[in-house]
Amino acid sequence: MDISAQRATRLGQGAALRVLADLIFVNSALIVAFALHFFYLITTRIEADSSSLFWRHAQGLVSCVWILDLTCLVLLSVSGFYSVGGHLRGRYKTLVGIQAVSIAYLLFGLASYALTDFPKIPAAVWICAWGLTAILMVLDRLWARLWGNAVHQSSAHRRVRPEDGRGRVLVIGGAGYIGSALLPKLLEKGYSVRLFDMLLYGTEPVEGILSHPGLELVQADFRHIDRVVEAMRDVDVVIHLGAIVGDPACALDEELTIEVNLMATRMIAEVAKGYGVQRFIFASTCSVYGASDELLDEGSALNPVSLYARSKIASEKVLMSLADPYFAPACLRFGTIFGLSGRTRFDLVVNLLAAKAVLDGEITVFGSDQWRPFLHVDDAAHSVLLTLEAPLAVTRNQVFNVGFDEQNYTLGQVAQLIQAQVPRARIVNHGHDSDRRNYRVDFRKIRSVLGFVPSFTLAQGIAQVVQAIQRGEVTDYRDSKYSNVKVLSEEGASRLVLGQNGWAYELIREAAPTPA
Ligand SMILES: NC(=O)c1ccc[n+]([C@@H]2O[C@H](COP(=O)([O-])OP(=O)(O)OC[C@H]3O[C@@H](n4cnc5c(N)ncnc54)[C@H](O)[C@@H]3O)[C@@H](O)[C@H]2O)c1
Numbered sequence: 393m394d395i396s397a398q399r400a401t402r403l404g405q406g407a408a409l410r411v412l413a414d415l416i417f418v419n420s421a422l423i424v425a426f427a428l429h430f431f432y433l434i435t436t437r438i439e440a441d442s443s444s445l446f447w448r449h450a451q452g453l454v455s456c457v458w459i460l461d462l463t464c465l466v467l468l469s470v471s472g473f474y475s476v477g478g479h480l481r482g483r484y485k486t487l488v489g490i491q492a493v494s495i496a497y498l499l500f501g502l503a504s505y506a507l508t509d510f511p512k513i514p515a516a517v518w519i520c521a522w523g524l525t526a527i528l529m530v531l532d533r534l535w536a537r538l539w540g541n542a543v544h545q546s547s548a549h550r551r552v553r554p555e556d557g558r559g560r561v562l563v564i565g566g567a568g569y570i571g572s573a574l575l576p577k578l579l580e581k582g583y584s585v586r587l588f589d590m591l592l593y594g595t596e597p598v599e600g601i602l603s604h605p606g607l608e609l610v611q612a613d614f615r616h617i618d619r620v621v622e623a624m625r626d627v628d629v630v631i632h633l634g635a636i637v638g639d640p641a642c643a644l645d646e647e648l649t650i651e652v653n654l655m656a657t658r659m660i661a662e663v664a665k666g667y668g669v670q671r672f673i674f675a676s677t678c679s680v681y682g683a684s685d686e687l688l689d690e691g692s693a694l695n696p697v698s699l700y701a702r703s704k705i706a707s708e709k710v711l712m713s714l715a716d717p718y719f720a721p722a723c724l725r726f727g728t729i730f731g732l733s734g735r736t737r738f739d740l741v742v743n744l745l746a747a748k749a750v751l752d753g754e755i756t757v758f759g760s761d762q763w764r765p766f767l768h769v770d771d772a773a774h775s776v777l778l779t780l781e782a783p784l785a786v787t788r789n790q791v792f793n794v795g796f797d798e799q800n801y802t803l804g805q806v807a808q809l810i811q812a813q814v815p816r817a818r819i820v821n822h823g824h825d826s827d828r829r830n831y832r833v834d835f836r837k838i839r840s841v842l843g844f845v846p847s848f849t850l851a852q853g854i855a856q857v858v859q860a861i862q863r864g865e866v867t868d869y870r871d872s873k874y875s876n877v878k879v880l881s882e883e884g885a886s887r888l889v890l891g892q893n894g895w896a897y898e899l900i901r902e903a904a905p906t907p908a
Pocket residue numbers: 564565566567568569570571588589590591592593612613614615632633634635636637638652675676677678725726727728729730735740876888
């Protein structure tokens with residue numbers, strides 16, 4: 393049975409149980425009201441013959457109970473109380489239920505007095521039964537709430553610290569630049585890691601850990617809900633790094649970018665929420681600040697200048713709108729990353745300029761007065777780990793800029809830092825850049841709340857890249873495997889397009905007539 397059919401069956405069963413519960417409330421209220429009335433008449437000696445009184449009450453009960461049951465059920469369902477998918481919620485739903493039941497009792501009372509052939513029961517009995525039914529409905533609501541909280545808390549508790557180790561972390565898009573730095577750290581700490589990635593940039597970034605017993609690989613497109621649902625099983629935390637990353641890569645195909653970066657994020661979060669996964673860590677970017685001359689903190693106005701940044705703003709918004717006591721997203725706005733990892737990218741300014749300096753003897757700078765905050769890839773991975781291990785109350789629904797105040801540099805300063813390590817390279821200034829990004833970011837929040845202190849300075853990261861190139865570990869920084877936009881404009885984008893709709897193309901191919 394598919395997921396929507398299962399959901400419809402579950403909702404149908406829920407409505408049937410609700411009907412049963414309401415019948416029990418009305419009938420119990422009537423029985424108790426008749427019993428109270430009976431004992432009142434006997435103890436106050438208004439009636440002496442208890443046996444005849446008992447039988448009269450029993451007859452009264454039998455004659456009226458089915459009418460009240462039926463009227464209550466009809467009015468409750470007309471009010472939408474049992475509608476599958478339930479648009480009525482919480483306190484409002486209880487009020488609507490009490491209103492429907494009250495109308496049913498009033499109609500019964502009126503009919504009982506106005507119609508001669510209608511069953512007669514003492515006014516005290518139906519008024520008492522009316523009150524009791526309302527009380528039972530309120531108690532039922534309170535119980536459902538307390539029970540729901542208890543179940544959620546116990547499952548949330550189980551999820552944060554399962555007995556069999558440090559918990560299972562689903563890392564979506566974990567075979568990329570940041571993911572390949574993060575995964576070894578998670579495994580070292582004893583987490584079970586489920587890596588969900590379609591390996592757009594190959595297996596090379598995670599080659600060294602593929603045989604680790606704590607790692608499971610799900611090679612799939614994260615827009616496929618069935619694969620996401622399957623991968624979410626027994627997961628304690630979700631870290632969502634997967635995206636089309638970077639302004640040029642996102643500009644290749646706007647529709648695809650929105651699907652991958654935004655729509656899939658929403659679907660993944662909803663699945664996580666459905667599974668009761670509370671901790672959801674989302675990779676956002678400081679690019680959301682776009683172009684600004686201010687020092688920008690998490691509350692500053694956003695001024696995105698690309699679809700990439702807009703897709704991240706929209707994703708943050710979607711995640712925060714899904715937040716509730718059982719779903720606690722945290723968004724990490726990383727600065728511009730530099731340094732080496734399992735998948736070093738050379739489409740990012742520091743790595744690219746360092747490589748050009750060593751291999752071409754030139755450091756070409758566009759827009760040398762534009763500010764950017766820089767962050768080493770290992771520190772980015774460390775910030776994810778800190779977020780994962782911080783008390784949930786501290787990260788719940790929070791946005792953190794990830795970086796270091798002292799690592800805001802202009803692109804001109806970056807060029808000088810590189811030249812200091814590769815003195816023979818000359819700086820070539822090309823004036824203004826088409827990339828209008830310019831932002832200086834305040835990182836006090838992550839430092840004070842999570843105690844985040846990066847371990848690499850920009851100069852250390854440049855040294856790391858320069859030495860790797862000098863050792864011959866990277867010979868051609870222009871190779872498309874180092875650049876998101878190059879991979880995606882070659883075969884990556886078509887893999888993504890086919891990845892989503894491949895089944896349809898396959899069926900169409902199969903349906904083509906076979907040549908006679
Ligand atoms: N690198 C940076 O400078 C930087 C800066 C700020 C924010 N970020 C954010 O950090 C996250 C990781 O960045 P990165 O540099 O590691 O990116 P990356 O491009 O190196 O890795 C992205 C990963 O996502 C996977 N992926 C993409 N679409 C997929 C799909 N539909 N199904 C399955 N897998 C898919 C790719 O295979 C890849 O392994 C991204 O969300 C990015 O926006 C990165």
